[in-house]
């Protein structure tokens with residue numbers, strides 16, 4: 001008989017937990033051969049060199065608590081994005097900001113809306129509050145904004161738009177989002193999740209489209225929260241630092257709900273240093289754009305359907321049991337994400353790695369494709 005089933009809250013009882021990818025090596029003595037991790041959309045070049053230097057310096061002061069308000073980092077972000085300081089809230093990764101927004105705005109009886117096959121943390125953050133997540137069907141592997149508008153009701157408080165979307169890599173252009181934001185009713189906050197912003201900007205320039213005018217909405221007083229993170233282009237996923245930019249009053253409510261001292265001093269120092277590390281950002285984004293092309297062609301040549309990406313990963317339909325496919329690739333030493341739990345049992349998500357990693361992935365995929 002379970003001891004705690006009747007004691008824990010209803011959301012805790014009913015929620016499903018996050019399915020993590022293969023854990024990265026933590027212990028130096030670990031003798032496992034190194035797995036090529038192309039399963040979590042991390043930066044294949046590692047952390048920004050400037051961030052590493054800042055982290056080393058910050059280590060000596062880790063006996064004191066961090067600045068709970070992340071004052072210096074918030075100031076720098078406010079200047080960087082030309083927004084008032086009160087509109088910036090730094091959190092332990094942008095997923096923590098998602099959790100804060102949900103805890104601040106949702107409760108049982110209320111709901112949030114997003115698309116099916118989007119970032120899994122939306123469901124977790126919403127369900128943890130006892131609220132419901134309404135997921136609308138996709139249109140051509142991307143968000144169907146009309147369907148989302150239609151799904152909004154009087155109990156809706158949040159709409160999540162992952163732009164680009166994880167796992168499909170599709171993007172909504174600035175005109176589409178402008179129109180959407182103008183049409184969303186006043187009782188709903190639109191969360192524009194731009195975790196892959198820098199990658200999307202590069203792809204948009206190549207494709208001669210305008211990607212995002214998200215920060216303009218803040219100046220216009222719209223009920224929009226923009227999410228950004230240091231986990232992707234800056235290569236600091238393991239440190240957990242991200243932020244939200246939104247209406248000052250809402251950010252202040254969210255700040256009340258924060259865990260105390262949740263962003264470490266090392267993370268704050270690293271983020272400050274990484275923000276302007278243009279060498280690292282430029283190298284990462286250029287590699288990603290070039291390798292997306294090579295990897296996309298290579299996987300298409302194997303007969304797989306690859307959706308054009310605006311992010312640092314490819315959504316690829318391998319036309320059969322993707323979990324078995326991913327398992328075989330893993331046997332070759334490469335980890336990719338099978339998307340069965342996203343409702344796409346024949347698809348995998350492949351993070352774009354270094355040229356060497358991508359070649360190994362393609363060679364392994366050829367082997368796996370040839371064997372099946």
Ligand SMILES: Cc1ncc(COP(=O)(O)O)c(C=O)c1O
Pocket residue numbers: 040041092093094095096119162163164165166193195228229230231237241242
């Ligand atoms: C759409 C989207 N938003 C947010 C995140 C999470 O970022 P963070 O590491 O800042 O919590 C991810 C990470 O995969 C993502 O795909």
